[in-house]
Amino acid sequence: MQVVSKIVSAAERAYRDIKERILSGELPGGELVSENEMARELGTSRTPVREAFLRLETEGWMRLYPKRGALVVPVPSHEAEHVVHARYIVETGAVDALTRIARAGLVPRLRESLDRQRDLADAGELDEFAIVDADFHREYVVAADNPLLTGFYDSLRERQRRMNSVALRRGETDMDRIIAQHNRIANLIEAADAAGFAEALAEHLTEVHGVTLRGL
Known part of the structure; x- marks a missing residue:
């Protein structure tokens, strides 16, 4: 035994x-x-x-x-498109549903994540940066306080992380650029600008993963 x-x-x-x-x-x-x-x-x-x-x-x-x-198994092109589209729907829906109180508690956590991202970028820690990157986006999904949305989003987490890691290792994305985009996203969430957030998120996902979000 x-x-x-x-x-x-x-x-x-x-x-x-x-x-x-x-x-x-x-x-x-x-x-x-x-x-x-x-x-x-x-x-x-x-x-x-x-x-x-x-x-x-x-x-x-x-x-x-x-x-x-x-x-x-490589990441199929159709899978990348599906993951990005699913993320866009969940993340925009979550931010649109944020209450004023939830937003007030969320913004400091996003700022803390941005500080961590800057430290990792300075140190060139690609793998850890990819994890913190995924966690940054998850913060505002969780803040929407919808367990079904969070559960579905978490089911994408491993594929999301792998896509982030692949993009970073190939040198297709710049960590400083990603941080700047994340900072813009945090600012729009703080301003309760759901429409601006949706536009910024679409640009961010398209640039990082090279996938065009159809219908937007």
Whole structure:
């Protein structure tokens, strides 16, 4: 029983480590990874890695090829468009629903996040910046106090983070530019300008992810 417990624990660790590498962009889409190679890097046997690969394939992050390894599935162009569009709908709806009291409590948290983003940009911490970036947007979704909106938004979080990480690692986006856009978004939320916020968000999402929001 103890041996089984150790195997499960090792498989869980391998799963979390490999998934984190995918979400951070360290393992880019299109890369073929072998069990042996990953086992050496993680300092474990092939069995936990194989279990992790199978789990990641079930979740859609990898595609397994017998005797060759696992392919990290790239972000499909249609998926990026769908995620961005879904985010736009949820985020604009959340900001439109903010009460005066909720807004007053939200703005200081957005300012605190902006300070953190500036520190990470100065330090060149791409992976952590991508996480804080996603959290910045989540702040005002949560502030709308609608558990259904928050739950749906959180279901997009991993894909959102991976898209952020990929864009940053490719050098397609500039952290200082992102921070400036975030600052504009915070100012519009503070001013209760829902229409201005919607316009600024559309521009921000389009520039960062290279996806045109249709119908806007």
